[in-house]
Amino acid sequence: MGKPLWVFMERVTPSGRGVVSDWYEKDIEAEAQDEFDDILRNLAVTPRDLWVRPAYDTMTPEFGEIRFFANKLQHRVFGFFLRETSQYVMLVGATKKGKNYTPRDALTRVPWYKTTVLTDRKLIRPYAKHII
Amino acid sequence: MPNISSSAFQKLKDPKRRKRFIANQIKNAFAFQVRALRKAREMSQQELAKEADTTQALISRIERNGATNLSVKTLQKIADAFDVALVVRLEPIDRLLQWVDDLSPEAMSFPTSAKILVEMEVAAKSPSKMEAGTATGSTFRVIEGTASRVIQRTLDFDRPRLIASEGTAETPPVITREGTDTWQIQKIS
Numbered sequence: 001m002g003k004p005l006w007v008f009m010e011r012v013t014p015s016g017r018g019v020v021s022d023w024y025e026k027d028i029e030a031e032a033q034d035e036f037d038d039i040l041r042n043l044a045v046t047p048r049d050l051w052v053r054p055a056y057d058t059m060t061p062e063f064g065e066i067r068f069f070a071n072k073l074q075h076r077v078f079g080f081f082l083r084e085t086s087q088y089v090m091l092v093g094a095t096k097k098g099k100n101y102t103p104r105d106a107l108t109r110v111p112w113y114k115t116t117v118l119t120d121r122k123l124i125r126p127y128a129k130h131i132i
Numbered sequence: 133m134p135n136i137s138s139s140a141f142q143k144l145k146d147p148k149r150r151k152r153f154i155a156n157q158i159k160n161a162f163a164f165q166v167r168a169l170r171k172a173r174e175m176s177q178q179e180l181a182k183e184a185d186t187t188q189a190l191i192s193r194i195e196r197n198g199a200t201n202l203s204v205k206t207l208q209k210i211a212d213a214f215d216v217a218l219v220v221r222l223e224p225i226d227r228l229l230q231w232v233d234d235l236s237p238e239a240m241s242f243p244t245s246a247k248i249l250v251e252m253e254v255a256a257k258s259p260s261k262m263e264a265g266t267a268t269g270s271t272f273r274v275i276e277g278t279a280s281r282v283i284q285r286t287l288d289f290d291r292p293r294l295i296a297s298e299g300t301a302e303t304p305p306v307i308t309r310e311g312t313d314t315w316q317i318q319k320i321s
Contacts, residue, residue: 035160045164132229132232
């Protein structure tokens with residue numbers, strides 16, 4: 001089997017918990033988990049220029065969001081590319097209703113999360129829940 | 133058989149989740165694949181629509197929502213426009229998992245049927261594609277006819293259509309392709 005183009009990483013809290021893994025396990029329903037798994041499997045083999053809507057949106061030059069709809073809710077996972085290592089780092093997952101996110105500060109804290117993990121690369125680890 | 137993680141087993145054992153997993157192959161995977169193929173062929177949505185005798189709006193919908201709610205006839209038109217095969221058949225879950233497990237970009241975007249057939253034809257005529265049957269992974273030198281044309285290849289010894297005689301380091305085995313042509317091979321490593 002061939003290698004994917006992108007390896008997914010997730011932010012880890014100082015206490016060692018995977019932020020996206022926790023969100024996946026505790027905060028979203030099985031339907032959303034399955035949709036997220038499938039979107040990640042497809043993005044993993046998709047060249048960067050084809051990461052476009054509806055599955056992905058570049059929000060600023062610094063970060064973007066993985067997007068999917070499941071269980072009557074919009075879901076967003078904010079993150080950024082580490083091109084030198086062919087990684088996509090997921091910083092935080094959220095659900096969205098209108099303009100409101102749950103957790104509420106998910107979007108506003110993205111730049112800070114990014115700075116944190118770039119300062120200390122131990123705060124990211126591989127994410128593999130989508131892998132069969 | 134693909135190696136499946138225990139968490140994937142748990143998910144797929146649930147009939148609801150299994151159905152969703154299969155449905156997602158029609159929805160998401162197809163959408164990603166159409167976009168990847170279209171870009172690889174440097175076609176706009178409009179151009180693909182023209183080739184497939186459909187509308188740009190439909191191509192856009194496919195790239196957003198995949199093949200959900202499309203007729204096989206429409207899917208066939210898209211496949212024809214790309215000159216690729218559309219596979220509509222019933223398959224066991226393990227085979228589907230094998231496809232899903234293939235995370236290579238080549239699984240998303242590949243050449244036209246016409247190009248692949250030309251390559252296959254060239255390969256079939258070339259002794260460099262010769263394969264035979266013991267000692268997988270060993271490297272052999274293929275001696276084809278005269279000493280002036282010695283071709284070195286790594287032979288995949290899993291294909292049944294080539295028969296290899298027993299050989300030793302001193303006495304190279306002889307391989308026969310479909311019972312007609314004969315080549316001598318020498319083991320290198």
